[in-house]
Amino acid sequence: MRLFVLLLVMLGSAATASAAGTYDLLFHKGGLSGLHVPAPASAGKEPPDALLYDRVLLSGKKGEAPDNDNIGLQLSADDNVALIxxxxxxMRSLGNFPASVGNPLIMYFLESTLSDVAAQSGGSPYYIRNRIKEALMKDAEIVPVSVHLGDRDIAAQKVTLRPLEKDKARSKMGRFAELALSVTVSEQVPGWLYSLEANVPEGQGPEDAGYRNAITLTDKGEAKP
Known part of the structure; x- marks a missing residue:
């Protein structure tokens, strides 16, 4: 939880920068507006998800199958948000957040990615965090895309950051210098965030596995008006 707080403070300061457009797209404060709190669960049962995301995580050795799991976003009547x-x-709680911050999944995605990349590369998480912060304060690559959710095709924007692309210590990061963070967002997507994906290509050595952290909204837990 401490890392979440550090990241929130860090990114809050980034929003005051002149190139705040990237930050505003990823940390959209109205991201949870329009979602309705599902009816309470029966006594002794887990609260229902307002939104449900599938996650695919590849961070092991070459040839290993990726991990597949789910992340549930739960809303409460007191305007708090829980990620499970x-x-x-x-099951494991990923934290509780005020709904006013928008969809907290972006915080979990960035924090888990930098922790994974630091562990796999042997680099400093503080160094990687600072590079992500700098990338959020600059213009990003933004392209229009179409995504499919339920029975709808939705116009969206794909925002891509490459936080180590022009870093002065890029040569020391090896293949991790190619880290790409892509987030697809849309006003028409419940919760604003449709997908979040981090990628690092695999290397030449037998232990140089690639890295992928991909989180995608499903329509299974979509809250209805």
């Missing part, structure tokens, strides 16, 4: 990670029968 489900890995088979296991």
């Amino acid at each position: 990670l489900r890995q088979g029968p296991r």
Whole structure:
């Protein structure tokens, strides 16, 4: 939870920069507007998800299958948001947040990605965090895309950051210098965030596995008006 708080403070300061457009797209404060709190669960049962996301995580050795799990976003009547990670029968809270900050999934995505990349590369998480902060304060690559949700095709924008692309220490990061963070957003998508994906290409060595952290909204937990 401490890392979430650090990231929120860090990114809050980035929003005051002149090139805040990238930050505003990813940390859209109205991202949860229009969602309705589902009816309370029966006593002893887990609260229902307002939104449900599938996650695919590849961070092991070459040839290993990726992990597949789900992240549920739950709303409460007191305007709090909870993120729940489900890995088979296991469940783990990823934190509770005020709804006013928008969809907190973006915070989890960035924080988990930098922690994974730091562990896999042997680099400093503080160094990677600072590069992400700088990327959020600059213009990003933004392209129009169409996404499919339920029975609809939705106009969206794909925002891509490459936080180490022009870094002075790029040569020391090896293939991790190619880290790309892509987030697809739309006003028509419940919760604003349709997909979030981090990618690093695999290297030449037998242990140089690629990295992928992909989170995508499903229509299974979509809150209806």
